[in-house]
Amino acid sequence: xxxxxxxxxxxxxxxxxxxxxxxxxxxxxxxxxxxxxxxxxxxxxxxxxxxxxxxxxxxxxxxxxxxxxxxxxxxxxxxxxxxxxxxxxxxxxxxxxxxxxxxxxxxxxxxxxxxxxxxxxxxxxxxxxxxxxxxxxxxxxxxxxxxxxxxxxxxxxxxxxxxxxxxxxxxxxxxxxxxxxxxxxxxxxxxxxxxxxxxxxxxxxxxxxxxxxxxxxxxxxxxxxxxxxxxxxxxxxxxxxxxxxxxxxxxxxxxxxxxxxxxxxxxxxxxxxxxxxxxxxxxxxxxxxxxxxxxxxxxxxxxxxxxxxxxxxxxxxxx
Amino acid sequence: xxxxxxxxxxxxxxxxxxxxxxxxxxxxxxxxxxxxxxxxxxxxxxxxxxxxxxxxxxxxxxxxxxxxxxxxxxxxxxxxxxxxxxxxxxxxxxxxxxxxxxxxxxxxxxxxxxxxxxxxxxxxxxxxxxxxxxxxxxxxxxxxxxxxxxxxxxxxxxxxxxxxxxxxxxxxxxxxxxxxxxxxxxxxxxxxxxxxxxxxxxxxxxxxxxxxxxxxxxxxxxxxxxxxxxxxxxxxxxxxxxxxxxxxxxxxxxxxxxxxxxxxxxxxxxxxxxxxxxxxxxxxxxxxxxxxxxxxxxxxxxxxxxxxxxxxxxxxxx
Numbered sequence: 334x335x336x337x338x339x340x341x342x343x344x345x346x347x348x349x350x351x352x353x354x355x356x357x358x359x360x361x362x363x364x365x366x367x368x369x370x371x372x373x374x375x376x377x378x379x380x381x382x383x384x385x386x387x388x389x390x391x392x393x394x395x396x397x398x399x400x401x402x403x404x405x406x407x408x409x410x411x412x413x414x415x416x417x418x419x420x421x422x423x424x425x426x427x428x429x430x431x432x433x434x435x436x437x438x439x440x441x442x443x444x445x446x447x448x449x450x451x452x453x454x455x456x457x458x459x460x461x462x463x464x465x466x467x468x469x470x471x472x473x474x475x476x477x478x479x480x481x482x483x484x485x486x487x488x489x490x491x492x493x494x495x496x497x498x499x500x501x502x503x504x505x506x507x508x509x510x511x512x513x514x515x516x517x518x519x520x521x522x523x524x525x526x527x528x529x530x531x532x533x534x535x536x537x538x539x540x541x542x543x544x545x546x547x548x549x550x551x552x553x554x555x556x557x558x559x560x561x562x563x564x565x566x567x568x569x570x571x572x573x574x575x576x577x578x579x580x581x582x583x584x585x586x587x588x589x590x591x592x593x594x595x596x597x598x599x600x601x602x603x604x605x606x607x608x609x610x611x612x613x614x615x616x617x618x619x620x621x622x623x624x625x626x627x628x629x630x631x632x633x634x635x636x637x638x639x640x641x642x643x644x645x646x647x648x649x650x651x652x
Numbered sequence: 653x654x655x656x657x658x659x660x661x662x663x664x665x666x667x668x669x670x671x672x673x674x675x676x677x678x679x680x681x682x683x684x685x686x687x688x689x690x691x692x693x694x695x696x697x698x699x700x701x702x703x704x705x706x707x708x709x710x711x712x713x714x715x716x717x718x719x720x721x722x723x724x725x726x727x728x729x730x731x732x733x734x735x736x737x738x739x740x741x742x743x744x745x746x747x748x749x750x751x752x753x754x755x756x757x758x759x760x761x762x763x764x765x766x767x768x769x770x771x772x773x774x775x776x777x778x779x780x781x782x783x784x785x786x787x788x789x790x791x792x793x794x795x796x797x798x799x800x801x802x803x804x805x806x807x808x809x810x811x812x813x814x815x816x817x818x819x820x821x822x823x824x825x826x827x828x829x830x831x832x833x834x835x836x837x838x839x840x841x842x843x844x845x846x847x848x849x850x851x852x853x854x855x856x857x858x859x860x861x862x863x864x865x866x867x868x869x870x871x872x873x874x875x876x877x878x879x880x881x882x883x884x885x886x887x888x889x890x891x892x893x894x895x896x897x898x899x900x901x902x903x904x905x906x907x908x909x910x911x912x913x914x915x916x917x918x919x920x921x922x923x924x925x926x927x928x929x930x931x932x933x934x935x936x937x938x939x940x941x942x943x944x945x946x947x948x949x950x951x952x953x954x955x956x957x958x959x960x961x962x963x964x965x966x967x968x969x970x
Contacts, residue, residue, distance in 0.1 A: 436743035441764035
């Protein structure tokens with residue numbers, strides 16, 4: 334049974350392995366560059382709490398300017414799980430139904446349940462190993478960015494810890510279930526892409542910031558406080574009056590930043606003179622694992638439900 | 653649900669078996685038949701009669717909506733672990749993994765079955781000149797059918813179900829396929845149920861006939877008994893008195909008017925009633941018997957019931 338699964342899916346396995354090696358080569362190359370620049374620019378010492386070097390903001394800015402495009406581009410790697418789901422998961426059962434080879438597979442000496450279990454275990458297991466290797470690479474690669482911005486920002490969070498493995502499991506479970514229900518691979522691919530994005534985008538942009546645990550709101554003196562610590566995930570910042578009511582940006586800048594002249598310092602002095610405070614909404618860095626586990630459990634629970642449906646549909650899917 | 657007893661003499665048995673798709677479309681209904689072990693049975697019926705549904709129910713691929721099906725006394729849907737190893741299956745158009753080589757396909761059979769005789773399967777394919785290293789997708793239709801059959805036989809089944817195995821084959825490939833099938837089945841005493849709408853082939857291949865039409869079993873019996881029980885009656889065209897007489901004394905299954913004569917297919921009369929003047933009687937070819945049962949009217953349930961009621965009597969004549 335394992336042999337049969339391997340024989341059927343070995344070319345997919347080979348493609349995944351080749352892609353992974355190519356990605357690893359790119360990540361190791363650019364990662365080494367990044368580490369070298371981090372070292373030579375002297376970004377590390379600037380991040381020490383005791384640091385007083387006045388050039389530090391410029392040094393950090395220079396590093397960001399050089400590598401931010403790469404960081405932004407790496408966001409596209411978020412699509413990898415759904416790609417694997419579409420290309421390997423969607424046809425997993427659907428192609429058998431399309432080519433009617435399920436009639437061959439389900440009439441051998443192996444029950445349908447065992448047939449599906451072996452297929453799922455091999456394919457999802459293999460994909461999780463690949464995702465694990467990729468996640469390890471990404472954690473290494475993102476080290477410099479993480480020292481600057483912490484692990485909780487979406488682009489770090491999505492690639493580190495348990496969540497990326499859960500995304501992979503979910504993408505495959507979703508695609509396999511869609512293929513089994515729709516009985517055709519191409520529509521299942523479309524449904525997989527649509528459902529995956531429909532879940533991940535709102536969770537990334539909203540649910541994680543506000544739902545898992547309410548964010549902390551900090552009202553601070555604009556001149557004396559730097560706001561949340563480095564590594565915390567700053568979700569939102571603005572100004573409030575002394576009673577804590579939010580002020581619109583136009584109100585603040587209309588009063589304190591007339592067109593022309595001013596420096597950042599003079600604006601903040603003006604803000605302070607009005608008795609206004611800076612307001613920060615943020616998630617502290619130490620919530621990383623709690624959030625990772627919450628998000629992973631959410632996606633894994635959905636995956637389990639989808640696989641359960643796949644078993645049920647497989648048992649009933651003869652027409 | 654009917655309780656079915658454990659059987660060794662009955663390979664396949666159905667009792668008022670029915671399968672419904674959707675809310676109201678019955679692909680098979682009230683299907684009661686018995687297939688004794690050792691038989692080579694033909695399942696005949698027009699397209700859409702429920703042949704595939706019946707075979708899928710017997711294989712445990714489908715869950716019955718009504719009645720019961722048993723394979724050697726076991727429910728194939730509920731006890732797949734008991735029935736799956738004993739039943740070989742060749743699906744319609746013999747689906748295979750096209751990217752596999754023939755050797756891969758045999759290895760697949762070995763890995764997917766507890767009982768497996770790969771030596772025999774490989775030797776048979778080699779004898780047919782099918783290269784084991786060839787990709788299945790590159791084989792001819794006839795060769796693919798042979799590979800599918802080899803896979804089903806490699807399982808060493810007690811019961812072999814084949815769904816329209818020769819429908820897509822040319823006459824030569826059809827003959828070769830049926831020859832391999834008969835050889836293997838007789839050699840190892842495999843009970844075989846073979847669906848087809850090509851009647852000519854079945855006469856030489858099979859010894860048991862099941863006619864399925866309008867989602868119901870119209871006839872299920874030994875072919876020799878069926879042939880003995882039916883006569884072709886030929887008389888002048890337009891002889892209404894003779895026709896009425898024959899209808900009164902015999903069970904007329906089919907009627908066919910040609911420009912010159914009237915041909916009736918009737919069951920042999922029990923009391924040996926004489927033929928009307930101008931009528932003669934001859935052996936009915938199997939094809940004519942099958943066609944007569946297949947062309948029975950859809951709404952003619954009274955006749956179908958009469959046929960169903962006649963079954964035990966026919967079995968007794970065997």
